[in-house]
Amino acid sequence: MLLTTNDVKKIAYLARLGIEDHDLEAFTHDLSNMLNLMTQMNSINTDEVEPMAHPLPQSQRLRADNVTETNQREHFQHLAPHVEDGVYLVPKVIE
Amino acid sequence: MHTKTIKQLAEGLRAGTFSSVELTQHFLTRIEKFHALNAFITVTQEHALTAAKQADKRLAEGNAPLLTGIPFAHKDIFCTHGIKTSCGSKMLDNFIAPYNATVVDKLHHAGAVMLGKLNMDEFAMGSSNENSFYGAAHNPWHENVVPGGSSGGSAAAVAAGLAVCATGTDTGGSIRQPAAFCGITGLKPSYGRVSRYGMIAYASSLDQGGPMARSAEDAAILLQAMAGFDEKDSTSINEPVPDYSRHLTESLQGLKIGLPKEFFQHGLNNQIAQDIDNALNEYRKLGATIIELSMPTLTMAIPAYYVLASAECSSNLSRYDGVRFGHRCEHPADLTDLYLRSRAEGFGSEVKRRILMGTYALSAGYYDAYYLKAQKIRRLISDDFQHALTQVDVIMSPVTPSHAFTLGEKTADPVHMYLEDLYTIAINLAGLPAMSIPIGLSADTPEAPKLPVGLQLIGAYFSEAKLLNIAHAYQQVTNWHQLIPTGFE
Numbered sequence: 241m242l243l244t245t246n247d248v249k250k251i252a253y254l255a256r257l258g259i260e261d262h263d264l265e266a267f268t269h270d271l272s273n274m275l276n277l278m279t280q281m282n283s284i285n286t287d288e289v290e291p292m293a294h295p296l297p298q299s300q301r302l303r304a305d306n307v308t309e310t311n312q313r314e315h316f317q318h319l320a321p322h323v324e325d326g327v328y329l330v331p332k333v334i335e
Numbered sequence: 336m337h338t339k340t341i342k343q344l345a346e347g348l349r350a351g352t353f354s355s356v357e358l359t360q361h362f363l364t365r366i367e368k369f370h371a372l373n374a375f376i377t378v379t380q381e382h383a384l385t386a387a388k389q390a391d392k393r394l395a396e397g398n399a400p401l402l403t404g405i406p407f408a409h410k411d412i413f414c415t416h417g418i419k420t421s422c423g424s425k426m427l428d429n430f431i432a433p434y435n436a437t438v439v440d441k442l443h444h445a446g447a448v449m450l451g452k453l454n455m456d457e458f459a460m461g462s463s464n465e466n467s468f469y470g471a472a473h474n475p476w477h478e479n480v481v482p483g484g485s486s487g488g489s490a491a492a493v494a495a496g497l498a499v500c501a502t503g504t505d506t507g508g509s510i511r512q513p514a515a516f517c518g519i520t521g522l523k524p525s526y527g528r529v530s531r532y533g534m535i536a537y538a539s540s541l542d543q544g545g546p547m548a549r550s551a552e553d554a555a556i557l558l559q560a561m562a563g564f565d566e567k568d569s570t571s572i573n574e575p576v577p578d579y580s581r582h583l584t585e586s587l588q589g590l591k592i593g594l595p596k597e598f599f600q601h602g603l604n605n606q607i608a609q610d611i612d613n614a615l616n617e618y619r620k621l622g623a624t625i626i627e628l629s630m631p632t633l634t635m636a637i638p639a640y641y642v643l644a645s646a647e648c649s650s651n652l653s654r655y656d657g658v659r660f661g662h663r664c665e666h667p668a669d670l671t672d673l674y675l676r677s678r679a680e681g682f683g684s685e686v687k688r689r690i691l692m693g694t695y696a697l698s699a700g701y702y703d704a705y706y707l708k709a710q711k712i713r714r715l716i717s718d719d720f721q722h723a724l725t726q727v728d729v730i731m732s733p734v735t736p737s738h739a740f741t742l743g744e745k746t747a748d749p750v751h752m753y754l755e756d757l758y759t760i761a762i763n764l765a766g767l768p769a770m771s772i773p774i775g776l777s778a779d780t781p782e783a784p785k786l787p788v789g790l791q792l793i794g795a796y797f798s799e800a801k802l803l804n805i806a807h808a809y810q811q812v813t814n815w816h817q818l819i820p821t822g823f824e
Binding site: 248251252253254255256257258259260267270271273274275276277278279280281282283284286289290291292293294295296298300301303312315316318319320321322328330331332333 | 570656667671676688696710714
């Protein structure tokens with residue numbers, strides 16, 4: 241396999257994605273298979289090829305710096321798991 | 336009423352044969368009756384009946400747009416103000432969208448009546464609809480068969496006559512493949528043609544919304560209402576939208592059809608190959624000539640796509656952190672635990688695999704080998720298409736290597752599932768428009784049910800009108816698009 245369970249643990253932490261220990265083997269297996277598929281790309285020579293990030297060659301549009309949106313803080317905070325006094329609550333970060 | 340075209344229904348509404356409320360009630364009753372298909376995640380009955388009443392009023396006043404009073408449904412990836420927008424995920428099971436997607440606004444202003452939100456693979460990642468948090472939708476042609484994905488609910492609903500038409504989105508084939516599996520007509524427009532504002536992002540440089548309908552004629556009407564420049568989408572293209580319905584009946588005399596030989600090699604089901612031959616013969620009769628093409632880089636589309644789509648997915652889905660909206664775990668010990676567990680609980684396995692894959696491909700030391708390499712291959716594939724489309728007017732190919740498969744058949748091996756996308760994903764990499772139209776049914780045997788077959792039409796940038804014209808011409812001389820699965824007549 242191209243990856244070890246330790247590799248997957250590291251990647252999962254980078255992605256802030258919890259993986260249960262009993263699922264690690266399966267993810268390692270599947271990701272290794274995916275990587276195997278991806279290494280097929282090496283059979284094509286791409287020296288001198290300009291990478292393509294986007295289907296259409298265009299630059300970002302600019303617009304006048306005018307206010308177009310109104311503040312909807314309360315409306316949006318209705319969706320949040322925990323809010324208090326207009327701020328989003330998370331576990332204490334700084335003691 | 337559920338087998339009529341949009342035009343026929345529009346005439347009926349204007350002639351007073353039935354009202355939009357009656358029409359809407361008819362579809363709501365069918366949705367209830369065929370609940371087991373699991374095509375809908377949310378049915379917005381009250382909303383629909385209110386919209387239908389308004390449509391009837393607008394119709395009575397005259398000058399109502401063509402879609403006024405026509406019942407349709409949205410894929411649950413489009414944000415609908417005040418209505419749950421789940422994207423097929425537990426992560427957004429409690430998400431009531433605070434605004435409308437541009438496509439939702441546009442169809443609302445066009446007077447169309449939204450029946451509800453359709454089932455889909457979680458965050459549009461999947462080819463079978465089995466990755467939905469709400470369970471898989473079923474194929475109306477056979478209950479044990481997948482409807483395709485990710486817009487599986489859209490395809491199932493239209494094929495079963497639970498909605499006149501539906502919206503879908505397509506990142507790697509998610510409109511075309513389910514359209515093929517369910518025997519309907521689906522169109523993925525050129526990248527930038529339909530606004531992505533309010534369409535929940537999976538892979539932003541590939542995602543594109545489009546129409547799913549029972550015919551090219553209906554798809555043209557729906558696309559007309561969906562397409563157009565939107566300043567809220569930074570990748571929207573400011574090109575005029577042609578009158579799609581007006582071009583439908585143009586002659587195909589002299590049409591040059593290209594067949595990339597790489598799409599007709601090993602792995603293609605014999606019967607599908609035969610159905611495509613038959614369809615090509617119809618096109619010859621309509622005045623087309625067939626030219627064989629070679630596009631060798633097409634075979635690299637799957638690996639390149641899964642690197643790029645996973646990379647974009649891992650960045651896009653980093654917004655689901657359990658803080659401002661979406662699922663949050665119980666009693667987090669600290670902030671890191673909050674992120675880790677909220678995301679672990681909120682996402683399904685396929686989404687996790689792609690986030691992990693994308694994170695890996697973008698991480699230090701691997702970026703050049705995977706992400707950059709894939710972007711270079713994307714360029715080669717795009718160049719291949721550009722070159723081919725200078726020689727021919729349209730490229731035709733299969734949509735899928737085989738007929739719709741059985742539920743559970745491919746879930747054990749993700750890579751096996753990815754290979755399903757062989758014929759569709761290169762088109763997203765290039766950003767081109769492409770359609771799927773029904774061209775046959777498999778033989779009915781005791782072992783395998785009768786299942787639809789699709790043909791893919793691929794065109795140059797902004798050639799949607801031409802593609803719809805080519806599809807419509809075929810549908811004028813054949814009746815595959817009019818077939819209705821048994822039990823849904």
